[in-house]
Amino acid sequence: MQIEELIIKFKQMDYELMEFEPFQEDMSYSGIQMWVKDSRVIFVKEYEAKSLFLDWYISEQPLIASIYNYLSANHKNNIYFFMILNFDLNNDDDLALTINKVIKDEYVCKKYVFQSIDEITDVPFLNNQFIKIPQFDYDQEFKSGILNFNMINHFVGEEKESLDSFYSLASNLLDYYFTSYSLLEETSKLEKDIINIGIRSVSDED
Known part of the structure; x- marks a missing residue:
């Protein structure tokens, strides 16, 4: 030491x-x-x-x-x-x-x-005062980096609605990737899940 x-x-x-x-x-x-x-x-x-x-x-x-x-x-x-x-x-x-x-x-x-x-x-x-370095959450940092669309706040009307819809879709896809993708064995299952996520994201905006 x-x-x-x-x-x-x-x-x-x-x-x-x-x-x-x-x-x-x-x-x-x-x-x-x-x-x-x-x-x-x-x-x-x-x-x-x-x-x-x-x-x-x-x-x-x-x-x-x-x-x-x-x-x-x-x-x-x-x-x-x-x-x-x-x-x-x-x-x-x-x-x-x-x-x-x-x-x-x-x-x-x-x-x-x-x-x-x-x-x-x-x-x-x-x-009790011993300060330990917190564990770095790579998944969360990666997701935050991709979804850091600060420019959304500068848009209004249809442009903002389109970006909001994309944000929701991207967020759902990333959540799915980090929780389920590595566990999937069938490509067809992956494709169906992505489609369902897209449909759900669009529905959330309605």
């Missing part, structure tokens, strides 16, 4: 990246980012090597503890440290034990270790 994946989610959830003096230089050197929303503070760091991750309590923990002393009471009760692992774990049992210890260590703040962006749903306060 890369830190950019989490940043995208933070921005979608209206978290803001903060610069915090007098520790900004130390944060930049350590590679820690500070994201804030309301009274919640989330520190984030990406680890690209096992050795760097194993030293978290020597480098990152003291820095976060120092910043803690400068935060308001509301923020002190809502501090989290998200640790992103961007290296191959290779079924490392020792590393797995270390991760378990980190998660249980709540000194200064609650800690989470992520190997995949999907694991963000394991965080209780982010679970």
Whole structure:
């Protein structure tokens, strides 16, 4: 997992990246980012090597503890440290034990270790806010594109009636195509259905 994946989610959830003096230089050197929303503070760091991750309590923990002393009471009760692992774990049992210890260590703040962006749903306060990209409806987009006849509104009288009739026919044909066409085995059945759709569309206009 890369830190950019989490940043995208933070921005979608209206978290803001903060610069915090007098520790900004130390944060930049350590590679820690500070994201804030309301009274919640989330520190984030990406680890690209096992050795760097194993030293978290020597480098990152003291820095976060120092910043803690400068935060308001509301923020002190809502501090989290998200640790992103961007290296191959290779079924490392020792590393797995270390991760378990980190998660249980709540000194200064609650800690989470992520190997995949999907694991963000394991965080209780982010679970309901987790924004997923909606499924793209190709059929609906295709139909909408074909039937986007905005010019109909510029016509009146018989011209508009003809376009309305065509719109109804096209809509019915497309609905039929996406629901039934792939299931038909007999060409004659397809031809009869198209004729019936056309007749129904004309009737709808009467």
